[in-house]
Amino acid sequence: xxxxxxxxxxxxxxxxxxxxxxxxxxxxxxxxxxxxxxxxxxxxxxxxxxxxxxxxxxxxxxxxxxxxxxxxxxxxxxxxxxxxxxxxxxxxxxxxxxxxxxxxxxxxxxxxxxxxxxxxxxxxxxxxxxxxxxxxxxxxxxxxxxxxxxxxxxxxxxxxxxxxxxxxxxxxxxxxxxxxxxxxxxxxxxxxxxxxxxxxxxxxxxxxxxxxxxxxxxxxxxxxxxxxxxxxxxxxxxxxxxxxxxxxxxxxxxxxxxxxxxxxxxxxxxxxxxxxxxxxxxxxxxxxxxxxxxxxxxxxxxxxxxxxxxxxxxxxxxxxxxxxxxxxxxxxxxxxxxxxxxxxxxxxxxxxxxxxxxxxxxxxxxxxxxxxxxxxxxxxxxxxxxxxxxxxxxxxxxxxxxxxxxxxxxxxxxxxxxxxxxxxxxxxxxxxxxxxxxxxxxxxxxxxxxxxxxxxxxxxxxxxxxxxxxxxxxxxxxxxxx
Amino acid sequence: xxxxxxxxxxxxxxxxxxxxxxxxxxxxxxxxxxxxxxxxxxxxxxxxxxxxxxxxxxxxxxxxxxxxxxxxxxxxxxxxxxxxxxxxxxxxxxxxxxxxxxxxxxxxxxxxxxxxxxxxxxxxxxxxxxxxxxxxxxxxxxxxxxxxxxxxxxxxxxxxxxxxxxxxxxxxxxxxxxxxxxxxxxxxxxxxxx
Numbered sequence: 001x002x003x004x005x006x007x008x009x010x011x012x013x014x015x016x017x018x019x020x021x022x023x024x025x026x027x028x029x030x031x032x033x034x035x036x037x038x039x040x041x042x043x044x045x046x047x048x049x050x051x052x053x054x055x056x057x058x059x060x061x062x063x064x065x066x067x068x069x070x071x072x073x074x075x076x077x078x079x080x081x082x083x084x085x086x087x088x089x090x091x092x093x094x095x096x097x098x099x100x101x102x103x104x105x106x107x108x109x110x111x112x113x114x115x116x117x118x119x120x121x122x123x124x125x126x127x128x129x130x131x132x133x134x135x136x137x138x139x140x141x142x143x144x145x146x147x148x149x150x151x152x153x154x155x156x157x158x159x160x161x162x163x164x165x166x167x168x169x170x171x172x173x174x175x176x177x178x179x180x181x182x183x184x185x186x187x188x189x190x191x192x193x194x195x196x197x198x199x200x201x202x203x204x205x206x207x208x209x210x211x212x213x214x215x216x217x218x219x220x221x222x223x224x225x226x227x228x229x230x231x232x233x234x235x236x237x238x239x240x241x242x243x244x245x246x247x248x249x250x251x252x253x254x255x256x257x258x259x260x261x262x263x264x265x266x267x268x269x270x271x272x273x274x275x276x277x278x279x280x281x282x283x284x285x286x287x288x289x290x291x292x293x294x295x296x297x298x299x300x301x302x303x304x305x306x307x308x309x310x311x312x313x314x315x316x317x318x319x320x321x322x323x324x325x326x327x328x329x330x331x332x333x334x335x336x337x338x339x340x341x342x343x344x345x346x347x348x349x350x351x352x353x354x355x356x357x358x359x360x361x362x363x364x365x366x367x368x369x370x371x372x373x374x375x376x377x378x379x380x381x382x383x384x385x386x387x388x389x390x391x392x393x394x395x396x397x398x399x400x401x402x403x404x405x406x407x408x409x410x411x412x413x414x415x416x417x418x419x420x421x422x423x424x425x426x427x428x429x430x431x432x433x434x435x436x437x438x439x440x441x442x443x444x445x446x447x448x449x450x451x452x453x454x455x456x457x458x459x460x461x462x463x464x465x466x467x468x469x470x471x472x473x474x475x476x477x478x479x480x481x482x
Numbered sequence: 483x484x485x486x487x488x489x490x491x492x493x494x495x496x497x498x499x500x501x502x503x504x505x506x507x508x509x510x511x512x513x514x515x516x517x518x519x520x521x522x523x524x525x526x527x528x529x530x531x532x533x534x535x536x537x538x539x540x541x542x543x544x545x546x547x548x549x550x551x552x553x554x555x556x557x558x559x560x561x562x563x564x565x566x567x568x569x570x571x572x573x574x575x576x577x578x579x580x581x582x583x584x585x586x587x588x589x590x591x592x593x594x595x596x597x598x599x600x601x602x603x604x605x606x607x608x609x610x611x612x613x614x615x616x617x618x619x620x621x622x623x624x625x626x627x628x629x630x631x632x633x634x635x636x637x638x639x640x641x642x643x644x645x646x647x648x649x650x651x652x653x654x655x656x657x658x659x660x661x662x663x664x665x666x667x668x669x670x671x672x673x674x675x676x
Binding site: 235238310 | 502593621661
């Protein structure tokens with residue numbers, strides 16, 4: 001997937017507007033200085049938007065485009081192009097391609113004559129979509145032409161690549177519109193350049209896994225330093241993990257809704273062995289009695305489960321001290337999750353990481369309304385969940401187990417906003433937990449939420465879905481599994 | 483077959499997996515037993531330097547070399563695999579056993595270190611008979627790259643050496659005992675190899 005840095009120009013400077021409002025323009029400086037600061041290599045395709053041109057309808061920043069083209073950059077430029085003359089002026093300045101928005105949706109005849117005059121490979125149709133409807137004229141108008149027809153036209157004219165922006169996306173909060181790109185995969189063979197909402201490295205990974213997305217425009221995230229071209233390698237082939245969770249009390253697997261209404265769900269060893277046979281990538285065992293009774297975790301259950309498995313086992317529940325941690329490792333846990341005790345004394349994370357290694361330390365965060373809770377979700381703290389997880393990474397946690405207490409047991413889907421809020425700040429992996437109800441929920445937690453693993457309990461205990469079904473589904477959706 | 487009883491390893495897990503793979507197993511840190519073993523497994527987690535100095539203190543480095551010279555088959559796992567190399571850059575350059583060529587370096591890419599989780603491996607050779615294109619479970623911050631004796635590679639923001647073989651000396655960077663059926667198959671291949 002090609003990464004295409006994007007520069008919005010106004011008065012010869014690179015700017016960012018908020019919600020298209022010129023009054024809010026924030027200036028980043030001369031284009032050349034910005035490109036140097038962003039380490040944009042020669043030969044890179046650059047997406048340039050002439051903001052004044054989109055407003056006034058005639059090319060303005062022609063000098064800048066001329067200078068950029070002389071720096072060995074492949075410039076595609078857009079902004080209010082409504083005629084053959086406009087297009088020719090940009091191409092004469094050295095632009096490699098021109099980007100046409102409104103024309104693509106509203107003026108098929110002009111689009112056809114642009115292609116006749118300059119060739120299909122020099123025209124990039126830009127399709128702006130909000131809630132499934134094509135928007136034109138700087139997003140102000142809904143086009144009468146349905147999305148499918150716009151693309152049928154583009155395809156019929158021999159164009160192979162189009163820029164698609166979902167303008168309803170709001171940056172970090174929601175991420176790129178994977179659903180839109182997937183919908184278009186069924187509608188058209190045109191390759192897509194994704195635009196809008198790209199803000200994390202995980203967004204790039206997820207986009208690169210969509211077979212019809214050939215490129216991705218990055219603007220704000222680059223300028224704000226959240227992404228860089230150099231460190232945006234795409235780990236698209238590393239398998240993501242499906243993890244069943246055993247909540248254990250008094251040696252039995254139990255389950256409940258939002259940590260309450262507990263029911264029996266079987267023998268932990270039998271469950272564990274069944275899950276490994278179904279293809280579970282790891283197992284998490286949480287002793288939910290431990291915190292409540294201030295007792296040590298049920299070491300015997302851990303020992304029996306560990307002895308029955310040939311996959312990694314993470315154990316949590318009531319771990320307060322280095323000795324608790326060590327005892328669980330000795331009982332056969334590969335990793336230990338700490339929660340309440342770490343919130344009360346964050347240094348515990350560092351001490352555990354120094355003593356047992358970063359790989360052994362999982363920080364478990366039970367979030368409610370964006371804040372961390374303790375004592376199995378019963379007690380709310382004033383600690384912001386995403387800040388706490390970022391702090392835990394600094395202190396030496398190797399991975400985060402992030403549970404939405406609000407969603408737990410509801411089958412209404414993982415809390416994607418919570419996940420994005422956390423994963424966008426971290427380098428280490430996040431295991432998404434709480435709310436799995438359908439196959440698509442697992443996909444969304446990885447694709448949109450940026451999770452590196454997905455966890456569920458009752459869904460698997462009740463055999464509503466098997467681990468194997470989830471993995472098959474993820475593979476079919478382009479997400480690598482082992 | 484002797485599993486070297488290193489304090490820098492999860493002996494219980496590895497011995498359980500080796501037994502499940504059919505090995506008649508003895509766990510020992512006795513240099514004379516190790517020097518005379520028919521097959522050896524060298525496990526390890528944590529720090530290269532600590533694991534290596536433990537071997538040297540116990541004179542197990544010499545015992546392992548003596549065994550290999552006599553024709554003993556050896557399998558190194560994770561840090562045990564890294565110890566087979568000439569050196570590691572962990573905590574400054576540290577010498578290894580030098581049974582395979584190359585050195586161990588820290589991952590330098592943009593992905594989180596340590597690598598924790600499954601990764602797909604492209605492999606060849608007797609250890610991977612039947613599991614040449616499987617995923618295995620890794621926990622590592624360091625690895626060899628493009629090693630001369632490489633028999634398997636994986637990719638973690640760039641290729642790294644997932645396994646090596648030089649004559650009767652084998653090493654796997656992943657944890658076969660945490661790699662479910664594919665891992666047990668690798669161990670069984672080692673147990674049955676002649």
